Amino acid sequence: MSTRNRTPAALKPYLRLPSETSLILLTSTLSCTVNWLTPRFIIAAINGSGHGDHTDTQSVPGAREEGSTVILTSWMRNQAYWKTELRRITAGMDMDKVIATGKLAFVDCFTNLTQLAPEKALSEQESRITQAIAKANGAGRRIVLVLENPDILIALALTTTYDLSDFLLRLRNQVHSTVLVCNADLPLVAAATTSQEGMQNTPIEAETAAFLVQQAHAAQYVLGVRELETGAAKDVSGVLRVTRGGAAYSWDDEEDDVEEVKELEALYLIQRDGNAKVFERGTSMI
Amino acid sequence: MAFRKRNVAVGRGGTPDQSFGPEASILPPGIRPSSLTSQPVTSSGTPSLDDLLGGHGGIPLGSSLLIEESGTTDFAGALLRFHAAEGICQGQYVHVVGVGEAWVRELPGVIEETPSRAAAASKPIDDERMKIAWRYEKLGQAGERALPDRSAPSKSENQDQTSFCHVFDLTKRLSIPPDTKINYLPVRSLSKPFDGMVKSIHETLKSSPPHSTHRIVIPTILSPAIWPPSASLPTNFLAFLQSLRSLLSQYPTRLSAMMTLPLELHPRSSGLMRWAELLSDGVLELTPFPHLMDATNTASEIRTSKDTQEQPQGMLRVHKLPVTTERGEGGAGVGNSLGADLAFTVSRRKFIIKPCSLPPLEGDHDAQKEAGQITGKDIEF
Numbered sequence: 066m067s068t069r070n071r072t073p074a075a076l077k078p079y080l081r082l083p084s085e086t087s088l089i090l091l092t093s094t095l096s097c098t099v100n101w102l103t104p105r106f107i108i109a110a111i112n113g114s115g116h117g118d119h120t121d122t123q124s125v126p127g128a129r130e131e132g133s134t135v136i137l138t139s140w141m142r143n144q145a146y147w148k149t150e151l152r153r154i155t156a157g158m159d160m161d162k163v164i165a166t167g168k169l170a171f172v173d174c175f176t177n178l179t180q181l182a183p184e185k186a187l188s189e190q191e192s193r194i195t196q197a198i199a200k201a202n203g204a205g206r207r208i209v210l211v212l213e214n215p216d217i218l219i220a221l222a223l224t225t226t227y228d229l230s231d232f233l234l235r236l237r238n239q240v241h242s243t244v245l246v247c248n249a250d251l252p253l254v255a256a257a258t259t260s261q262e263g264m265q266n267t268p269i270e271a272e273t274a275a276f277l278v279q280q281a282h283a284a285q286y287v288l289g290v291r292e293l294e295t296g297a298a299k300d301v302s303g304v305l306r307v308t309r310g311g312a313a314y315s316w317d318d319e320e321d322d323v324e325e326v327k328e329l330e331a332l333y334l335i336q337r338d339g340n341a342k343v344f345e346r347g348t349s350m351i
Numbered sequence: 352m353a354f355r356k357r358n359v360a361v362g363r364g365g366t367p368d369q370s371f372g373p374e375a376s377i378l379p380p381g382i383r384p385s386s387l388t389s390q391p392v393t394s395s396g397t398p399s400l401d402d403l404l405g406g407h408g409g410i411p412l413g414s415s416l417l418i419e420e421s422g423t424t425d426f427a428g429a430l431l432r433f434h435a436a437e438g439i440c441q442g443q444y445v446h447v448v449g450v451g452e453a454w455v456r457e458l459p460g461v462i463e464e465t466p467s468r469a470a471a472a473s474k475p476i477d478d479e480r481m482k483i484a485w486r487y488e489k490l491g492q493a494g495e496r497a498l499p500d501r502s503a504p505s506k507s508e509n510q511d512q513t514s515f516c517h518v519f520d521l522t523k524r525l526s527i528p529p530d531t532k533i534n535y536l537p538v539r540s541l542s543k544p545f546d547g548m549v550k551s552i553h554e555t556l557k558s559s560p561p562h563s564t565h566r567i568v569i570p571t572i573l574s575p576a577i578w579p580p581s582a583s584l585p586t587n588f589l590a591f592l593q594s595l596r597s598l599l600s601q602y603p604t605r606l607s608a609m610m611t612l613p614l615e616l617h618p619r620s621s622g623l624m625r626w627a628e629l630l631s632d633g634v635l636e637l638t639p640f641p642h643l644m645d646a647t648n649t650a651s652e653i654r655t656s657k658d659t660q661e662q663p664q665g666m667l668r669v670h671k672l673p674v675t676t677e678r679g680e681g682g683a684g685v686g687n688s689l690g691a692d693l694a695f696t697v698s699r700r701k702f703i704i705k706p707c708s709l710p711p712l713e714g715d716h717d718a719q720k721e722a723g724q725i726t727g728k729d730i731e732f
Contacts, residue, residue, distance in 0.1 A: 101679035179594045220626045252625040270622035297682020297690025335679045
């Protein structure tokens, strides 16, 4: 499979199995979605990176090569979408087969989201995710939890920032590491920075901004994609920015073996066949 | 023929995006495969809007299109009317949300283009084709980054084009065939205006023949003229859009939706609107020019009559494209109109969208004189 060839070299350090209990935050905007990056995280976690320089766990030798079990939970897209995307990016991976081998589990929180009773929605979804984790635990592989757009729960007023971060902590407690995908459009985060007098933020704006800032502080690193400031271009899809999250700083002092995350700002191009190219500003990509 | 098929396969990386099984070959009327992803697409009723949607040549089924408009005009309504009328002409099920039969009765009528008139209408385009290279001929319609039309339209494909997308006249009224399947979904509750709508659409989908195609039409959503104030509550509005998105994803080959939204009360900078955009598959924004009448009056003195006809009435911006944006392409790629400066012109029969270029201000002699008189005195270091 040509999976590895299709992952841009500049991204590889970030796709390695993250350290235990860590959180990685992926943010996207309306016209620059992070959907090209999420499947690459999933594939890298399933396959295992196999890099020798990052084996910090002598207790479980070879675990890294084996890869992890990924539990993909999606609030914005259904399984058919992820099936298509994973096949497109890996040139032929069959999601159903991978699920059958137990390396991947899909929890659909999207299809029936608004049909649930509002007060029960969160607990119902939590129990389904917990069940998937419990089932995957039997296989003895490490578990990476991918949560795609749970912030819609705030938009639909099904939960509050407080309850949602509690929900996340409870889930993170059960898995090796977590990848969280959120929308970070300006209207959704502006409430965190601007405090215009007389301007009241709506609950969606205030709560989403609070949630995002909180998660960015808890994250080991944040990968954000956004539009070019100068407008759309033919040869650039958007800007990718990797910054250390709040958790990266607390780790540096305690453990030496945790690799430092390099901060990065680069441009990327997604081609029509799903191929991604990441390149520095100013360098032309061929 | 073999040559063309191979060409498509190269662009797609060998694998078609979605396998539809055997039914892919027997597409219902008004549906054709996307030239980009082989996904089934249906016409929006406006050829220049079809060309704009990321190279799909129409609205991909299973996706929704949100058309926002600032100001008090209703240019977006023209697009939506063409869209609804196209659905009726194709014999699709049309679900009309919020408005009643009166709205449907006002839909624009089809112009039956006789062969001679059609030929006359296409003649100037043919002339242009002789002047410019064939692969640039689509540039004028959908922006600089238009997809070069690989399937060079032959005579027979022109025939297909008319059956895929009709020509409508806003001044005429559509004669609705008696067997038209229209599902009216009026606002019933003041506190929960969207209640039961998606369920009703879902039930119609389940009870209709398995190959029938449906389109949802929602005029001026959240407008106080139709909707009660409670409609703009996130628990109502966003929950409706979420369940609509869920329904669309359950019927990726049978259902599409288009809605218009006036931006006056709900600016794009609000969190509510951003979530509405995130939950839609395609987002377009119309910004009509404010002093339309003045502009056309002065322009008509100077310009030829042909130019006056094409005087743009506003700007159009694409914020999100169905399928293409989901994949993260951003503004890159051929046929991608994201971020391009586009202008629209509405006439009786056409809603034309094309790249916008403002001419230099005519009659501004002072500025022109000064521009030529920059001397060393003006630039001091």
